[in-house]
Amino acid sequence: xxxxxQNPRHLVRRRGQEARLRCSPMKGHSHVYWYRQxxxxxxxxxxxxxxxxxxxxxxxxxxRFSAEFPKEGPSILRIQQVVRGDSAAYFCASSPRLGLPxxxxxxxxxxxxxxxxxxx
Amino acid sequence: AQTVTQSQPEMSVQEAETVTLSCTYDTSExxxxxxxxxxxxxxxxxxxxxxxxxKQQNATENRFSVNFQKAAKSFSLKISDxxxxxAAMYFCAYRRIQGAQKLVFGQGTRLTxxx
Numbered sequence: 001x002x003x004x005x006q007n008p009r010h011l012v013r014r015r016g017q018e019a020r021l022r023c024s025p026m027k028g029h030s031h032v033y034w035y036r037q038x039x040x041x042x043x044x045x046x047x048x049x050x051x052x053x054x055x056x057x058x059x060x061x062x063x064r065f066s067a068e069f070p071k072e073g074p075s076i077l078r079i080q081q082v083v084r085g086d087s088a089a090y091f092c093a094s095s096p097r098l099g100l101p102x103x104x105x106x107x108x109x110x111x112x113x114x115x116x117x118x119x120x
Numbered sequence: 121a122q123t124v125t126q127s128q129p130e131m132s133v134q135e136a137e138t139v140t141l142s143c144t145y146d147t148s149e150x151x152x153x154x155x156x157x158x159x160x161x162x163x164x165x166x167x168x169x170x171x172x173x174x175k176q177q178n179a180t181e182n183r184f185s186v187n188f189q190k191a192a193k194s195f196s197l198k199i200s201d202x203x204x205x206x207a208a209m210y211f212c213a214y215r216r217i218q219g220a221q222k223l224v225f226g227q228g229t230r231l232t233x234x235x
Contacts, residue, residue, distance in 0.1 A: 033222065042124075042211050042225035043165070056222060089163060095221075109223065111165035 002027065004094050004112035005074075012118045019079040019086070021115045025094030032075040033109060034067060037089040049075060082119045089114045122147045124214050126226035133202045134234050140187075141197045141229050143212030149173075151217050154188065156197045159209040159228070168210070171195065199231075207233045 005024040013019050025032050030051050035043040048056040049069040060067070064082075069075040079086055093109035124145045133139035145154070156168040171179045171188050178186050183203075187196045199206055212226040 031221070035223070035225075042126075042227045043223070045222035045224070048221060059222070091165060093165075093223075108167065108170075114163050114165075116163075 004029075004092055004110050006090075006092050006112035006115050008115060009113060010116050010118070012120065013082045014120050015083055016081050019082050019117055019119075021077040021079075021090050021092075021117070022074045023077070023092030023094075023112060024074040025092075026096075026110055029094035029096050029110075031095045032069050033093045033095075034075075034077050035091045035093065037091060037114070039088070043091060046077070079117075082117075084119045087117055087119045089116050091115075122149075122214050122216070122224050124212050124224050124226040126212055126229050128229045129227070130230045130232070132232040132234055133199075135202055135204060137202055138198060138200045139202055139231065141199075141210050141212075141231065143195045143197070143226055145193050145195065145212070145214050145224075145226075147193070147214065147216075149216055153215045153217065154186075154195045155213040155215070155223070156184070156186070156195075157211045157213060157225075158206075159211060160207070165211075169197065202233050204233050204235065207231060 007022050032049045034046040037043045045059040047060050047067045064080045066078045091114045092112045095109045152173045154171045158166045158168050169179050169181045169184050178188050183200045185198045209228045209230050211228045213223045215223050
């Protein structure tokens, strides 16, 4: 069973370009989370999606950032008109379904290897 | 809002010795999960250990154990018989049981193992 896949692993963009980051969850997982890690910091939650639905986008910047998880295909995190401050590692995690109380095995988030975005 | 604080940016330990990484958190919830994640130089996030707040018994996974003090909102990680492969960034994380499923991470502690 393949783990969470992210591509590309490294992405270089110039200021003003668009960045598209892809995440394929583990087989059977229908929930995807995106996190951002700035240099020397911990991961910060950005958005939580189920198939065709955004459940929680409380961590997403108000402008230039969007995310989707279509019925078919990977989840996409899109950053328009990138700026140097967007340089970071972006991690995707997936889980099989909503966590249920006292059933810890069903709620664990499995992380992908991350995409390192560099904005020149 | 929940917050997680790791007050030790860096720690070092001699190989085969024991080291404890500190973590405190703030929440008004009574039931939640706490985690320790390891991030080696590859940047892959690896779950080390998990604690359910409703369980009084401290979680243990081989050489890794936690000291969970619910009243003090403290959740430290003890690594026994440290090995060179334990060198990594370690992140403490919190997650609610009901509602928002996001993980809230601390700033991390960089652990160095001295041979």
